[in-house]
Amino acid sequence: MGRLITIAALLIWILGIHSAFPQQVQRPEIDLESLIERLFPIPEEDVDYERIYEVLLQLYLNPINLNKADFDALQAIYLLTPSQIDGLLSYRSRYGNLLSLYELQAIPEFDLETIDRIIPFVTLEDGEKRTEPFWKRLRNEEQTFLIFRHRRVWEKRKGFSPPDTSSTGRISSRYLGDPNDLYLRFRTQRSRDFSLGFTLDKDAGEQFIWNHPSRRYGFNFFSFHFQRYQVGKWKTLALGDFQASFGQGLVFGAGYTLGKGAETVPTIRRSSVGILPYTASLEWGFFRGGAATYRHKKWEFTALVSSAPRDGRSVSAIDSLADENFFINSFNQSGLHRTPSEISTKNQFREYNIGSAIQFQVNPKLSIGSTFLHTQFSQEWIPTSRPYNQFEFQGKTNQLGSFYFNYNWKNFLFFGESALSKSGGNGSVLGFITSLSSQVDLSMLWRNYDKNFHSFYGNAFAESSRPINERGIYMGMEIRPIKKWKLNAYYDFFRFPWLKYRLYNPSFGNEWLTRLSYQASKSLQVFLQYREEQKDRNLPDLNEPQTTYQSATVKRRNGLFNLDYRINKNLFIRSRVWWSQVTIQSQQSNGMMVVQDIRLDQSRWKITARYALFDTDDYDSRIYAYENHVLWTFSIPAFSGQGQRYYLLGEYDLSKKLRLYFRWARTTYTDREKISSGLQEIQGNRQSETTLLLRYFLNR
Template sequence: MEVIFHWCILGKFHRKAAWAMVAICLSLMGTLAWSQEPARPTIDLAEFVQRLLPLESDASDQTDLYESLLLLYTNPLDLNQATREELAATYVLSEAQLNALMAYRQAVGPFLSVYELQAIDGFDLPSIFDLLPFVTVQPPRMGLRTGWVQPTQHFLMVRSGKLLEQQKGFSAIDTNARSNTRYLGPAWNGYIRYRKSRTGLYSLGFTIEKDAGERPWNWSPKRQIFGPDFTSFHAQVLNRGRVKNLLLGDYQLQVGQGLVFAAGFSLGMGSEVIRSTYRSTLGLRPYTSALEANYMRGLAATIRVGPRLDVTLLGSSTRRDGSLDQAVADPNEAVISSLVGSGYHRTAAERDKHGNISEQNIGFHSLYRLKSQQGQLGLTSLYTHYGIKIQRKAQPYNYYEFSGADHWVLGLHGDYHWQNFHFFGEGARSQSGGIGAVGGLIAGLGKTVDFTFLLRHYDKDFHTFYGQSLAESSRPINEDGTYWGLRYSPSRKWQFSSYYDYFSFPWLKYLVNAPSQGYSYFLHARYKPHKRFSAYLLFQQKNKERNLPNSEASLVPLVETERRSAVLHMQWDKPMKYVLRTRIQYGAFRYIGYSESRGFTVVQDATWKFAKGELSGRLAFFKTDNYDSRQYVYEKDMLYAFSIPAYYDTGTRHYLLLKYNLSNDLRLWLRWSQTRYQHLDSISSGLNSIAGKTRSEIKAQLLYQF
């Protein structure tokens, strides 16, 4: 069958004639296509994320992205049903490739096999290999009853782990010390996940999680605490007549460019310099992460009102963690001084904040699709009510922050495709009158050059609680920016990428006592002579203004800071045998005019694959002047786990990870990791501190597939 496809591709026909010939070939081979559908390749999602975001400063920022990609990997897109938006969210295909795939499907008809990707103009083997883990070709859609007994995914997973060294929070109380606070629960952490689903039909699942130091059991339904520290559940039905999507339980909504509703499908600024500017409209998604914030809990539905018009309605009633304080006007009135999203409930003070604030949401989204998937227009609205009024602490940088118990935000988004140009944008207005706006384009300038441009503007009083559009800051507020991205692929072996981003903050920020500005740029070169070896070299620099630390001046001056990073990464891969990765990483940070902090890391990873599993390990040496030049490097971890520790001081980091198939249905993971520091006598701080120079962790995980 594969030979026939190559014959169809290589024939020197007019494009329409070639498509017709491919269709004839497919019809002749139709009875064999589904039976010969290849198994989807496995993927190391941590390594995939590292390629997209090779330099990171905080692991928690990308956990939601990892969960979203994992959800996509475990529920692959059907090439015959997937929309352009869903395919774009894989971050694999260029604008020209998306156009070619849509045109091929419209001209030839339904795919019979993923082998057909080879027949699409502009699809090279590296792109196909990157896409295969996220797509499949399924038989014609079956009924719900049949799909229930033939799920595409059905598993139960249990994981636990603990630090081998004792943290202060688990030690005996020192009666001579000022503080006698300790963690209330045991030192081990626990995680349970169950899911049963059939792509395009339904999904049912729950997640249970307990962090180290939290009590294993607590029952407080009024605060939505149902035994374990965090519980999450969802039940979803898809494509039942006019009901396109019905979700009960925990969920997220991803529409437009993320000004009003945003889920985890966002890259930010990284080595994917082109598609990072655009966010796909994916609609309602079940929430499966263990992150204890930024999700809704209730009922939501998307209804097909017309052939090209969908309407989504949602209602949510959940609980949030918050720090309470006295109101400025009335000391007897309690107000929320800040919302807490860490998810930790280990001490008495943290437990008091657990679910202590009620939050209700009512939302609306309508989406009108233009003909032939040329574009779409959408309208969004979200009303939020808190049981207690929010009033930030009286600091100058909080002057324009949201204050009150009720809030609404209204947005309008759209995008349009013309040839290899993709125009997109979104504007929103919050109750305060603040405006947020994003607009840009992605262009395929021939087969070798891709270009993107994005403008963003967020008023200092623009407020959005569930929005997360592209920004230098962690939230889209008080920022203006311009982003340019360029990618040049002269051959299949070489690819060069770069971006430049300028940003300014019209009002004050935390630790920035005046309006400020900055810029960043990124250079990336990738070399892949064949599928067994790849390498990339990158450089990134970011300059931004901050308060001068330890200043004794009455008015603390702003000083420009500079952070520079460089990485050389190489990988050797022998299929079904081994993978070797070598990484050299350098970083430096300084307040311009003052001394510079430098650091580097040398990492060697190895994975050996055998009949019943694989064994992976790492040896790393790091040296930094101080915490300012710390190094973050992704680590291979268990399925559904994500690890990116900070390397600082001078020392070594190593781990061993065993994955073993006990049977066809039962898999086991065991992981041991350790960091050794040369100069530290105490690791971390507060109740997390460890006396000594070593920090070690063990974890175990079992996955049963029904």
Template sequence: MRFRLLVLFALLLIGFAAKAQTQEDQLIKDLIESIAENLPEDYDLSELQDRLTYYRKHPINLNNTTAEELKTLVFLSPLQISNLFEHIRKNGKLIDLLELQSIPEFDIQTIQRLLPFATLEQSAMVDKITAANLLKYGNNDLILRYGRVIEKSKGYTDLPGSKYLGTPDRYLFRYRYTYSNRVSASLVFEKDAGEHFFRGPKQKPFDFLSGHIAFLNTGRFKKIVLGDYTMQFGQALTLWSGFAFGKSPDVTGVAKRDVGLRPYTSANEFAFLRGAAMTVNIAKNIDFSPFVSHRKLDASMTTIDGVNMVSTINETGLHRTQSEINNKNNLEQTVYGGVLQYRTSALSIGAVAYHTSFNRTFTPGTGLYRIHNFTGKELTNVGAHYSYTYKNFYFFGEFGKSLDAGLAYVNGALVSLSSTVSAVLLHRNYQKNYHNFFNQATAEASEAFNEKGFYAGLNINPSKVWSIQVYGDYFKFPWLRFRVDAPSDGYEFLGQVTYSPTKTFRAILRYKTEVKQQNTNLTVPFNYLDEVKRENYRAEVKWAVGKSFGFQNRVEVVQFRKGDAKAEFGYLAYQDVSYSPLSSRLSGNIRVAYFNTASYDSRIYAYEDDVLYNFTFGLYNGKGLRGYANLKYRLAKRIDLWGRYALYNYDNVETVGSGLDEINGKMKSEMRIQLRYQF
């Protein structure tokens, strides 16, 4: 019954809704969706959306920018950025944005993506830092969000053992201030479902609090950040915190877009440093970025010979049960060091060195696969990275070393083979005892150690309406892994064809296969490895009718097989609808989906629209229907209100979920409301 009400609500929404996403909003959504598919389902992408939303409002002047700034536009490859600067160096400043068509590697799709975020006009904004200017010309952005699962789960009942000690409500408070490209400040409070709201155990006063103040482009001091920040240098092998992505249909994504020091504004409770950092120009083309950080981290402890030792760092940021609360702030981490960089238009060389210390000792744990894990309290990391552009080649790489432990390196090249074909090659070798707590280099595993691999990809644009992306990746794990009791290897292949005859129609066909090895499920005296193969087939169409209606249809099939067992399948089909007349206060979109998967192994994830700066990765597992509706209403010129309702309706089940999240019945629904005030 409730699902029927959702569909009825959606149909009413289509009839009365109004202006929804602009073309630029749709572009941001498409970019994030393409990246999100290759990230963990709980990854916070608000940092990326924040960047893109800011540049849509304050476009980058292509005649007065830096490589570091352009790298924040993740759809631009390093070779494209280098070619842009080389074109300006040889021909002078751009006169018209249409001139981008004459720059090598700038295809029609790239130019269409870039135009909403770029300009050639010098900003008339006053940027001198004075109290009067900060008050008069600063931009303030305030977001308040509330959400919860409507049904009562097992964890909120009066259980004798483990249970959720807080309420099922989720709260977010986010304030952001920016002044030109000179000053930035933010403050973020967050409470997750199951946590105490105010002044719970180990809370002062909220479960999560983050903030920063930053001064930018102040003479020799390019950046000064106090509070929470991220450091992103090289190929993410030695020092990288915050947002990162790797293998995706954009095959050039394996070449990292390092943006250096940045203020942190996300609600993710793990991926940042806390303290002070700066970037200062010490000589022509030479920058130095010293930093210091001190944080308390969540950690699971184990007792060995009467001494509490760290077995695992917990990254979820959840503090719902007594055990999670006990693990909260168990570990203190201090990091200090610096990055030295030399940069010209064609060459960039950097050196990184920093030291990490903890107040407790790490133990590798009991599993044989963990024998090479970090032990002790102190760790020093050093590294060197480079990038060099020569004609139609872009070379990049990084070497990292954990002192008294292992070595890791990654090297690659982007090359423009012709006006319609570009290629990328990447080789990596991460030793099994390479230790690093700020490492997000391109890898098959979630962390870049105990892995060797070779990646090759092609971007082919045979015409303005067709594009083809292909990549293959072979990887090898020299040592044991979780549920893999022997050295193993595997490969991954993706092929995608896109047809876009107009701005309002796009069709995509994609095939992806991945083969790995894993311990057999059979009961045997000694484990041996079975081949695990997962194949994805996807067909998708996005189209519009007139200037108001937008549609997206997707069908996806997953085939999973392990060893000699019979293959199992998962299916997903959904319909998205949005309605966007030219002028109205009201806007919205809906999705209705059917899914049928044999087990969790054949599950399917799909990105879902949500309220601004919140991201949902729908898990389609089991059999049933999934639907959601998003609504946005402009209360006033600077005040927007969002609402979201989403529902799972499963077939032939008595409970939904597992453990403390188990719900009696066959439905699980959630709601979310958000208020945004810009002033």
């Protein structure tokens, strides 16, 4: 009876307020800029944005079935609070499966803003119905496409100029390849059924050459994956390149893992999404081999094996018996192989991994799990000795194991993981997320990573880029005092018990952020954001004994004002003002950036344009600004100095099967006649770049 009343009410609501949704709810394209602003970590140089961006797109292409997803899967999209997830699960338990996405309005914890936000990532369709044989589904899948992308900076960099000879007769190094950046990808996939694809990539400056001694075969990088889902009791079967995500990311931390951003509550918790296909073009941080997850009643068992080449620099050592041994003293994670020196690091050793994960669903509220990973290198790894890396990993093998849990009690979601590495170093995370009321959400996370905790694939919540040598506590909240207004805030206190790169003494710091948002209507949104951070950094070494290894506190402040306005269904504008200030030993530097975006949408084409002015005193006061780009391409450059930035991005459907993307961008500086340095140096004050991308659907 209750279900009939609910459906009747929904019918009245749909007929009376059909302006809130179209009659047929379609999955819209995601507004990447808005979503990235809220979900991505605050921009820093050591954040792997491309990998996060890649998994975000995969989440969009593989929507979650709201009628089948469990708590962990629903939390993985980072757009729902624990109370909203509980409300959805309770509604399903009481009334059965949702008949329409409109029905989300009947769940008390859901509002129109939440529904609008999650629609691109969810579905009610059962992608697991397989009435046709697998090979026929694979051959006829509509989501089968081929992508080709070309990028190029048109001003000549020093690396592409003829080499010169120094006074000592030494010939300078130059890039061996051309300035074209080439990318090719094939992908076919069906949500919760299969995924098959490959990625080929050549960076600017790399040679397009077939050369076995240097391990280069046309494109510089090749990646392949094949995964099946829900084959009998096998939840996942994977071959080729893949990633793994379990617990809170202390051992296996791949996937859509975020940090401190404007979405201050749900993003602190990681989800055990299991084995994921690796589809990015980054040349490190993935497994290459096979993996499988087997489901038996309330148990899930995962095993993986991997053998992958890695870039590094080999050094020879002669022992007392005059035997020559080779060891690795540095990794090359840039993936660039443009000069003879960079080529000499390519695939210099192999990394072998054997891992496992076991998860048990004790009851609907509690799940526990355990992970283990054994890593072995073909050569011993002995990093160059520095004061800050005395406790870093050395040797040929590392073992790492952990225990994790998730417990949902009323409006509280508790989670945690504790891991131990071969060195005896411990890493632990413990936290909770809660909805104190319909207006207030709260989160808290404590972490402790020893200075000798070694995890090569860990990506747990941390101030640093890796979970090592850090202790801290994070508190976040979201308050919705009245309709249309929202306040997000967090405070994070952290300590580094041992030395760090560019910081040769133990230290501590803190960071806080607040964002006030006003949603005046569906077409107008305004927000104001302020962030402040304090942590220590080494002072420059002036070759004076009294200044060596001295440090000082660096205080960073930045603010952002944003206004979004949709003039009509085809025209959208966004206006932004950034401000930054950095204080080091009473010396201040400031920065400012003003941006105007405009987007025009039509049925077959879309145009996005930006004009921006920036003015910063130095590189410390630089400003990061996310930019729209062609499909599967991410851009969040840092701007310093004085100048202007503008770009034009066009998308056009040439046919039902073929879509064209083209982007032209230019930065013009008014404070210099030379851009960058070393082999990347450009003589002149402007840098222009074009990007051309074609996406072809094979089965449309």
